Amino acid sequence: MSRSTGITTRGKLALRAAAAASWASQKAGRGKGSMIGGLIALKIDPSxxxxxxxxxxxxxxxxxxxxxxxxxxxxxxxxxxxxxxxxxxxxxxxxxxxxxxxxxxxxxxxxxxxxxxxxxxxxxxxxxxxxxxxxxxxxxxxxxxxxxxxxxxxxxxxxxxxxxxxxxxxxxxxxxxxxxxxxxxxxxxxxxxxxxxxxxxxxxxxxxxxxxxxxxxxxxxxxxxxxxxxxxxxxxxxxxxxxxxxxxxxxxxxxxxxxxxxxxxxxxxxxxxxxxxxxxSTVRDVAGRYSTVQVGPHSVHMLLAKNPAGWQEALSMIDPTVDGLVIAVNGQVPDGEDLSWLWDVRFEHFEGVKVIAAGERGTDLAVRLTYAGVDHTLERNPLRAIASCPPGRVEVLANYTAFRDLNTAIAKEAHNG
The missing domain is CATH 3.40.1190.10 (Mur-like, catalytic domain)
Structure with missing residues (x-):
């Protein structure tokens, strides 16, 4: 028996509305539309x-x-x-x-x-x-x-x-x-x-x-x-x-x-x-995390971190021989608006790497890097921060919305040639 036969009439209406909303979101270029579809479906049928x-x-x-x-x-x-x-x-x-x-x-x-x-x-x-x-x-x-x-x-x-x-x-x-x-x-x-x-x-x-x-x-x-x-x-x-x-x-x-x-x-x-x-063992990237993309003369390796434990683990994955490291931090609601956790992360071990603080809260990050003794520059726009690195390999470590927005900007750059 098909699983869909167990869905109530109200539930089927919710699924049709969700499909229509997702289609409209895709046509408008607002993404895949799965989230808006799910939100509308649950409004119609919370069960x-x-x-x-x-x-x-x-x-x-x-x-x-x-x-x-x-x-x-x-x-x-x-x-x-x-x-x-x-x-x-x-x-x-x-x-x-x-x-x-x-x-x-x-x-x-x-x-x-x-x-x-x-x-x-x-x-x-x-x-x-x-x-x-x-x-x-x-x-x-x-x-x-x-x-x-x-x-x-x-x-x-x-x-x-x-x-x-x-x-x-x-x-x-x-x-x-x-x-x-x-x-x-x-x-x-x-x-x-x-x-x-x-x-x-x-x-x-x-x-x-x-x-x-x-x-x-x-x-x-x-x-x-x-x-x-x-x-x-x-x-x-x-x-x-x-x-x-x-x-x-x-x-x-x-x-x-x-x-x-x-x-x-x-x-x-x-x-x-x-x-x-x-x-x-076949999993190579997860929603863009761990992926490597070409941005002009830069081969950019993308890492995501969202809290002290995640940042510490991601920092351990940074290749110290790269040509540049962009660290991007936003403070929007999905990231957490309180960035005091930056002081729980050990940034002290970067030597000989060109480090750039970026993101909407790049200044907060720059202060933390200064106290960590990390030589760095500040460029709030992550895409421009990548462009300022020497040609070659660049590591990007970003929190949630900074990671999301940078991926969107890179895709737009690629689309525009």
Missing amino acids: LMTQLGRDRRTVVVTGTNGKSTTTRMTAAALATLGDVATQADGANMDAGIVAALSSHIEAPVAALEVDELHVPHVSDAVNPEAIVLLNLTRDQLDRVGEINMIERKLRACVAAHPDAVIIANCDDVLVTSVAYDAKNVVWVAAGSGWVGDATSCPRTGEPIVWEGTHWRSTGSDFARPEPDWWLDDDNLYGPDGQVTPMSLALPGTANRGNAAQAVAAAVVMGARAEDAVAAA
């Missing part, structure tokens, strides 16, 4: 997510960093089993989720990236078979709030869905707390490069003590669980002696951890580990 999500086998992916990448890898791994509904553009709130489900209405499996704040009600709507918990670190405080509040909300969500398999990063103290009491947990040692937000136990407030890779609370038996999956520089190791060579197209140790959790989720859903690793 549409539940209707679209029912009777699918769904994986929900969440965490502060790595959601889009892990979701893309999970979708690739699950595609070895059949058609998969997923977001292509990282739209991880209600409208984007509805757009993804409606555009793949007959797909029996879904891999959904979900904003941390939206996980509880999205999980209630789609009843996920698996929930992937990547990491929890400080994010945009003016939008998200304190990280311990997020941990408590996610812990309550896990308790409300006892049949879901939780794929949790046991190297992250807060994620471990979220999953610790769950009935079905698959622990993955996915790494934790940023531990500044987990100095105390989220359950007791007692200090967390690290002993190598192991951690424990000093005031209770809360401690790092033994992982079911773990990895090194060459292989992914799993249950029952599973050893799978893993070489990724994407850079960075964090992405190896993301891939490990994606594979673990796919295996829970019935995929073979070897097939899941091979599929995840």
